[in-house]
Amino acid sequence: MFDFIVEYIKKPTQIGTFLPCFGGLVDSVISNIDFSNDLTILEFGPGNGNFTKKILRKATQKSCLYSFEINEKFYENCQNIEDERLVLVNDSAENISKYIDKKVDVIISGVPLSALDKKLRMKIIENSYNFLRKDGKFIQYQYFSSAYSDLKLFFPSIQKYRVYFHLPPAIYYFGQK
Numbered sequence: 001m002f003d004f005i006v007e008y009i010k011k012p013t014q015i016g017t018f019l020p021c022f023g024g025l026v027d028s029v030i031s032n033i034d035f036s037n038d039l040t041i042l043e044f045g046p047g048n049g050n051f052t053k054k055i056l057r058k059a060t061q062k063s064c065l066y067s068f069e070i071n072e073k074f075y076e077n078c079q080n081i082e083d084e085r086l087v088l089v090n091d092s093a094e095n096i097s098k099y100i101d102k103k104v105d106v107i108i109s110g111v112p113l114s115a116l117d118k119k120l121r122m123k124i125i126e127n128s129y130n131f132l133r134k135d136g137k138f139i140q141y142q143y144f145s146s147a148y149s150d151l152k153l154f155f156p157s158i159q160k161y162r163v164y165f166h167l168p169p170a171i172y173y174f175g176q177k
């Protein structure tokens with residue numbers, strides 16, 4: 001928690017919020033995923049790892065989670081999560097192709113899309129779309145709805161959900177390729 005506040009003060013637009021995600025939001029987002037199959041999952045912006053740990057708890061033993069975290073401190077903290085299914089990458093979400101050469105089943109993104117410059121935002125969304133397999137799921141959680149129109153360009157039937165039981169109140173988008 002303390003690291004989160006410090007990192008937010010240093011880089012507010014990169015972190016997006018001064019508090020890590022907790023229970024209500026994590027559970028709502030995760031409830032959209034069917035974990036009964038072996039999955040390849042991409043996570044963007046694990047932060048303090050709340051989503052990461054929950055995903056690993058739910059995923060099958062043959063599933064694989066690639067988590068891209070651009071922030072050095074959060075990347076270091078996430079290295080404490082000991083699980084051989086987790087591949088931690090200290091790089092930006094737009095560089096997927098440097099590390100992965102296959103289609104994935106699910107992408108869960110917490111990068112503050114609304115705060116990024118338009119070019120980077122579009123690149124992350126477009127890459128996500130390209131790396132998803134057919135019918136693959138894309139979930140973006142955030143605190144502002146300003147990226148909606150950009151997400152809709154690639155995921156025309158994307159749905160928006162609000163999570164009020166969270167500080168700050170959050171929204172997430174759920175789309176399918």
Ligand SMILES: C[S@@+](CC[C@H](N)C(=O)[O-])C[C@H]1O[C@@H](n2cnc3c(N)ncnc32)[C@H](O)[C@@H]1O
Nearest residue numbers: 016020021045046047050070071092093110111
């Ligand atoms: C709103 S926080 C989400 C934190 C986290 N998932 C949690 O459980 O609290 C946004 C996260 O995205 C990361 N981030 C921002 N831009 C990124 C990028 N281009 N690629 C990867 N991670 C990024 C930040 O460092 C931060 O960890």
